[in-house]
Amino acid sequence: MENEPLIDDALKSELAALYRAADRHYHGLAHIEAMLALAAEYRRLLHDPEAVEAAIWFHDAIYDSRAKDNEAKSADLAEKKLAGRVDPPRLARIAAMINATATHQLPPSRDENALNDAALLLDMDLAILGAEPAVFDAYEKAVRLEYGWVEEPMWRAGRAAVLKSFLARPHIFYTSGFRQRFETRARTNLQRSLAALEG
Template sequence: MENEPLIDETLKSELEALYQAADRHYHGLAHIKAMLALATEYRQLLDDPEAVEAAIWFHDAIYDSRAKDNEAKSAQLAEKKLAGRVDPRRLARIAAMINATATHQLPLRDEKTLNDAALLLDMDLAILGAEPAVFDAYEKAVRSEYGWVEEPMWRAGRADVLKSFLARAHIFYTIKFRDRFEAQARENLGRSLQGLQDQS
């Protein structure tokens, strides 16, 4: 059971199909591949690299911009698809990491989960610290996913999200990601917030 890859080729194909849906402008395959690349780069810091990779593959598997329970449904899908491939405690850690991406708060679990969840959440938010042109493309892509939201409501809601990140003592949980992305992320978020407020 433990020797088989958590995400085999069949499951990978199923998940890739979900991530290639037409309404995914940001939360698609490119986002997953960017996170997997970071997981490879920081693999030595992970307690359970394969579990983190599984959490990355599943964390946005269910995505509907009108819904509030995407992460919970994605975690349920992981539990269903990975049942029998992984022991229940490890599967619970994977589900906890997926659920943590809903609020970007660390799950209250054991140290192993906390370390890996912190790195997973930082990988998920690494786009915030991208160079300005890449960050701006991300912002446009997210706006496209919420195309059904009228502009004034979008500006107010998005401004609240950006303010909540800027209000944190640290956007990133780990020193490695803070050193690499924090300053640029604050600059990007501040510029984006200013733009939203200028339009209001």
């Protein structure tokens, strides 16, 4: 059981189909592939790289911009699809990482290794915030398209609140490596975006 990949080709195809849905402008396959590339780059820092990869594959599997429980439903899907492939404690860690992407707060755990992996997963998920300005702007436009049903004044207020919540944190990124690489540019991008929303 341990030697088989957690996410085999059949499961990849099944999940990729979800990420290819027409309403996925940002939360699609390109986002998953970008996170998987970061996971490969930082693999030596991960305690359980396969579990992190599984969490990446599942974390936005269920995505409805009108819903508030996407992450919980994505974690449920992971538990259903991975049952029998992975032991229960490991599956619980995968589900906890997926659920953590709802608030981008570390999951409650005393396990240092699990917390380390969750921190890296959350940082990978937010790496887009520290992208080059043009890439960040494309991301912002794509997220706006996913919320196309929200009227502009409501969008501006809601999105501004989200950006302010990130800017209010002592650090946007949990790990030193991601802070050094992305923190400064992420704050610049967020402040620029916030100014445009409130302008």
